[in-house]
Amino acid sequence: MIILDDFYEVLGIKQNATSTDIKKAFRHLALKHHPDKNGNSEESKTIFMNIVKAYEILSDESSRRQYDQRIQNINRFDYHWTPSADINDYYSYENIKRRYNEGNISAGVGGIWEISENANIGIWKATLVLFGLLGFIVTFILVRN
DSSP: OOOSOOHHHHHTOOTTOOHHHHHHHHHHHHHHHOGGGTTTOHHHHHHHHHHHHHHHHHHSHHHHHHHHHHHHHOSSOOOOOOOOTTHHHHTOHHHHHHHHHHTOTTTTSOOTTSSOHHHHHHHHHHHHHHHHHHHHHHHHHHHHO
């Protein structure tokens, strides 16, 4: 059977995946392939839109049922998907990241967003201070000799 877009394969899930599995797979892939994180390349935009397309079809029970029926009954799945009007806002990198953080039950055990943006800046500042102190010590040692 030839399928133009195997949305289960796009999201890396099985056909009997639950809505939680679909949501989890979408969040993981959306964060990984979001154009904002990949230099807004055309390739990342294409991959991301395919992920969004798969998510919107499989996350809606009615669309998923129609999709499943079509791939069982025909050799080619020619589903004409139109992105929602607010796709740039709803699927913005910040909104996906926020929803990921809200649904992250395992907070505190690692993961891509464990270190917040502010903590990351703090780490850089501490690194710069340490390098400054190291430079001062080296300069002090060289001047004393």
